[in-house]
Amino acid sequence: MNTTSNQFDLSLAHQAMFNVSDAAGVQIACHEGSVWVTLDGDTRDVVLDAGDSFTATEHRRALIYALRPSSLSLAMVPSVAPVRRMGRTHAASGAKVTFALQAA
Numbered sequence: 001m002n003t004t005s006n007q008f009d010l011s012l013a014h015q016a017m018f019n020v021s022d023a024a025g026v027q028i029a030c031h032e033g034s035v036w037v038t039l040d041g042d043t044r045d046v047v048l049d050a051g052d053s054f055t056a057t058e059h060r061r062a063l064i065y066a067l068r069p070s071s072l073s074l075a076m077v078p079s080v081a082p083v084r085r086m087g088r089t090h091a092a093s094g095a096k097v098t099f100a101l102q103a104a
Contacts, residue, residue, distance in 0.1 A: 006075055006076045007073055007074070007075040008073065008074045008075070009071070009072070009073045010071075010072060010073075010074070011069070011070065011071045011072075012033075012035065012064070012066035012069070012070045012072070013066060013069055014066055014067075014068055014069050015065070015066060016065075016066045017063055017064065017065050017066075018063070018064040019061065019062075019063055019064075020061065020062040020063075020064070020074065021061055022059050022060070022061070023039060023056035023058075023059075023060055023061065023062035024056055024057065024058055024059040024060070025055070025056070025057070025076055025077050025078070026055065026056055026062070026074055026075070026076060026077070027053055027054070027055040027074070027075045027076075027077045028048065028053060028054050028055070028056075028062070028064065028072060028073075028074055029048075029052075029053040029072060029073045029074075029075070030048035030049060030050055030051070030052050030053070030070060030071075030072045031050060031051075031070075031071040031072060031073065032050050032069075032070055032071040033049075033050065033066060033067070033068040033069050033070025033071060033072075034047065034048065034049045034050070034066075034067040034068045034070060035047070035048050035064050035065060035066055035067060035070050035072060036048075036064070036065045036067055037054055037062055037063070037064050037065075038062070038063050038065075039056060039058070039060040039061070039062050040060045040061045040062075041060060042058075042060060047067070048072075055077050
């Protein structure tokens with residue numbers, strides 16, 4: 001597992017699921033295998049094969065489902081999701097993100 005503060009590497013077995021509670025600004029990159037990504041309330045279905053990536057731009061839950069055994073990484077993309085607080089906009093690069101391992 002990569003221990004840098006903005007990237008999380010994981011492997012999913014066939015048919016395993018991973019939940020990202022707020023995917024805004026999260027880039028999902030598939031390194032091996034194939035995963036299906038769906039965002040709550042979004043009609044799109046995204047399938048990532050090895051070498052593909054997808055970045056969510058809205059504050060929605062993302063479910064990642066392994067169509068095959070897969071290796072992927074999740075990383076924050078600071079320029080995609082500005083965080084709005086108390087009338088001011090702050091760059092997401094200052095945000096601390098935790099990816100919790102959860103059964104979907």
